[in-house]
Amino acid sequence: MIFRLGDFHFPDDPARLxxxxxxxxxxxxxxxxxxRFWPHYARTFPEPPNYLGVEISGVSLLKAHRRLKDAGLKNAVLTKLPAEVLVAGVIPHGSLDAIVVNFPDPWPKAGHEEHRLLRVPFFQVAASRLKPGGAVLLTTDHDEYFEFACAQAEASGVMRVERAGPPPAALETKYALKWRDLGLGAQHARFVPTRHDPVPNGAISGGTLAPYSEEDPTVPHAVLTLPADFSPQAFDKQTARGGTWTVVLLDLYATLRRGGWVALAHVVEGDLTQEVLVGITEREDGTHLVRLAKFGGPIITPGVKAAVGAVTQWLEGQGAVVKHRGY
Ligand SMILES: C[S@@+](CC[C@H](N)C(=O)[O-])C[C@H]1O[C@@H](n2cnc3c(N)ncnc32)[C@H](O)[C@@H]1O
Incomplete structure (x- = not known):
């Protein structure tokens, strides 16, 4: 099953998934x-464990989804997200048996280390999310990243490093085969938590995360009166920045409904990027409602609230009079 960010709870419950x-x-x-890893690895258990897979590539998501379906692996949830967002926002404390990382992108250039996944902050959250006895399992062909990850795990103060041979399933992935064809080997380490200090969920960009719910009065919105001569033609792409977020208002489109528009905003908060739509719809009393749209399953974050604020402010700049702000 494929989940979008908005389909999860923060934190979620394995019994629900x-x-x-x-x-x-x-x-x-x-x-x-x-x-390719999961069908091989799942077979090494008497019954397939529950599987959660996270990827940032949409093409990979679809390929893997088909592969798991063909293998009859039903208790599997796949999602297209940065792993950092999933681990920090969705996974409850002390719930995972293993976090598997096979052939992570090595970011080999000098000065690019901050793009690497396996750094101190990741290990600290991972230690919180793993059960006692659980571990992060790393397999990689990249010696320098391997040593870097081991050093970061030690530096996190919450992980012990155990070097061992890789599980056979980790040597059946696309990248494993690629390196094997080139005659290169792979290194493996288990990072075992020595402490399970809780790291709270939903700590992304300093705010709580909430999935969209149509009935929820806290969905960011504003009510305003537009000037009689309001024209969407006056819209220009613009950027707003706050302490933890950047909002780029990309475009404003007329909807098929009379007196209706929708703004497209790009919202960046740390590792999380969302494209959201903010609707501007006419109400019976002639005022307009500016409101985050459900389309795309947005997660309500400080940056998404700011996107509704940015649309409202732009409309004020066009002469709108705001009657109520709910963002
Ligand atoms: C070198 S490939 C390895 C793929 C697979 N594990 C294998 O062994 O064939 C690294 C993968 O990690 C994914 N990736 C990179 N950064 C990520 C992140 N922050 N969260 C989730 N996936 C990520 C990339 O899209 C890519 O598919």
Whole structure:
């Protein structure tokens, strides 16, 4: 099953995600690529553990989804998100048996280390999300990243490093085969938490995360009166910045409904990027409602609230009079 960010709870509950198999072990795979690892690894258990796969590539998501379906692996949830967002926002404390990372992008150029996943902040959140006895399993062909990850795990103060041979399934992935064809080997380490200090969920960009709900009065909105001569033609792309977010208002479109428009905004908050739509719709009393649209399953974050604020402010700049702000 494919989940969007908005389909998750923050934190979520494995019993909700896997209602038919709530008591099985739970494995997260980060950067699953075309999804070859899981069918191999799942077979090494008497019953397939519950699987959560996270990827940032949409093409990989679809390939892996088909592969897992063909393998009959039903208790599997795949999502297209940065792993950092999923681990920090969705996974509850002490819930995972393993976090598997096979052949992560090495970011080999000097000065690019901050793009690497396996750094101190990731290990600290991972230690919180793993059960006692759980571990982060890293397999990589990249010696320098391997040593870097081991050093970062030690520096996190919450992980012990155990070097060992990789599980056979990790040597069946697309990248494993690619390196094997070139005659290169792979290194493997288990990072075992020595402490499980809780790291709270929803700490992305300093605010709480809330999925969109149509009935929720807290969906960011504003009510305003537009000037009689309001014209969407006056819209220009613009950027607003706050402490933790950047909002780019990209475009404003007329909707088929009379007196209706929709603004497209790009919202960046740390590792999380969302494209959101903000509707501007005429109400019976002639005022307009500016409101975050449900389309795309947005997560309500400080940046998304700011996007509704940015649209409202732009309309004020065009002569609108704001009657109520709810963002
Ligand atoms: C080198 S490939 C390895 C793919 C697969 N594990 C394999 O062994 O064939 C690294 C993968 O990690 C994904 N990736 C990179 N950064 C990520 C992130 N922050 N969260 C989730 N996936 C990520 C990339 O899209 C890519 O598919």
């Amino acid at each position: 896997y209602p038919d198999t709530p008591d099985r072990p739970w494995v997260l795979e980060v950067g699953f690529g075309d999804g």
